[in-house]
Amino acid sequence: MHVRTPKEPGTATILRNELATSRKAAGYVRHVEIDLTGSGLEGQFLPGQAIGVIAEGVDEAGKPHKVRLYSICSPARGEDGKGVVVATTVKRLIDEHWESHKLFVGVSSNYLCDRRPGDKVLVSGPAGKRFVLPVDKSAHDYVFFATGTGIAPFRGFIMDLLENNCTSQVFLIMGSPYSTDLLYHADLLRLQEQHKNFQYITAISREKQADGHDPLYIQDRIRTERERLLPALISPRTLIYVCGVAGMELGIFQQLALHLTGNDLRQYLDVDPEALAAIRQWTRPMIHKQVRPTRRVFLEVYA
Numbered sequence: 001m002h003v004r005t006p007k008e009p010g011t012a013t014i015l016r017n018e019l020a021t022s023r024k025a026a027g028y029v030r031h032v033e034i035d036l037t038g039s040g041l042e043g044q045f046l047p048g049q050a051i052g053v054i055a056e057g058v059d060e061a062g063k064p065h066k067v068r069l070y071s072i073c074s075p076a077r078g079e080d081g082k083g084v085v086v087a088t089t090v091k092r093l094i095d096e097h098w099e100s101h102k103l104f105v106g107v108s109s110n111y112l113c114d115r116r117p118g119d120k121v122l123v124s125g126p127a128g129k130r131f132v133l134p135v136d137k138s139a140h141d142y143v144f145f146a147t148g149t150g151i152a153p154f155r156g157f158i159m160d161l162l163e164n165n166c167t168s169q170v171f172l173i174m175g176s177p178y179s180t181d182l183l184y185h186a187d188l189l190r191l192q193e194q195h196k197n198f199q200y201i202t203a204i205s206r207e208k209q210a211d212g213h214d215p216l217y218i219q220d221r222i223r224t225e226r227e228r229l230l231p232a233l234i235s236p237r238t239l240i241y242v243c244g245v246a247g248m249e250l251g252i253f254q255q256l257a258l259h260l261t262g263n264d265l266r267q268y269l270d271v272d273p274e275a276l277a278a279i280r281q282w283t284r285p286m287i288h289k290q291v292r293p294t295r296r297v298f299l300e301v302y303a
């Protein structure tokens with residue numbers, strides 16, 4: 001980790017920058033490929049780790065911009081097969097200031113989304129050591145829960161698992177507001193066609209599903225897809241990874257507790273008896289206190 005620190009970053013070059021959604025998506029999410037040649041970071045990144053990017057210019061106080069971390073979405077071999085080109089999935093932050101109603105445009109995400117092939121960027125990293133695949137990948141099966149750009153690490157994980165002929169069962173449950181916002185959708189459908197051990201399940205929160213279900217969140221898929229998910233969830237081989245919007249872990253844990261019992265649940269969650277008696281009343285502050293995820297659960301959530 002931290003081969004290059006934000007104080008002594010490396011210089012890398014943008015190789016490619018393209019939309020990661022369909023053209024009709026409401027938000028702007030880009031797949032940005034960064035050529036690390038000469039940065040000192042070649043071959044250093046694993047999917048699930050993050051790369052630091054330092055935007056050019058200064059903030060309102062006249063200080064240089066702080067580093068921002070972006071999750072690597074490439075497999076360990078990188079985009080180029082050599083670990084020299086890595087990619088990240090970036091959403092433009094565009095909002096209204098709650099008080100002044102003025103447009104608020106996130107500095108770093110828009111800086112990165114605006115970069116063109118050939119542009120130089122200051123980079124640091126790698127950062128993060130827990131949200132990665134295990135060393136012995138084939139010893140486990142995997143259930144991945146993603147919302148929005150939380151898909152980034154899973155794109156890399158899934159490519160790592162499937163390209164190396166790993167026979168593990170891999171489930172990806174991917175949530176987005178509209179079907180037009182699904183990221184890497186065509187690639188994931190193609191991987192599902194090619195690999196029997198990979199199942200890709202979407203959860204659209206503001207539209208009916210293609211399978212006819214009403215709008216739903218990823219955790220609702222534990223109920224609607226119970227038949228195919230339950231055998232994986234009760235298997236002692238399975239690891240659960242959750243990445244995306246803060247708060248999503250609460251609903252996932254509640255659904256796990258509603259559908260699993262005894263050791264099947266205990267392998268993921270250590271729950272106080274009083275909490276187990278009132279699953280639907282769980283709140284987010286109870287996580288890590290009355291409801292404790294075990295080492296088989298990997299969480300990466302952000303505001």
Ligand code: A2P
Binds near residue numbers: 148246
């Ligand atoms: P919604 O915004 O309709 O409530 P994006 O990052 O592209 O906005 O997508 C995030 C997705 O995660 C949306 O579909 C959003 O639904 C959904 N989401 C928001 N909060 C939660 C939550 N607590 N649990 C699960 N999904 C959530």
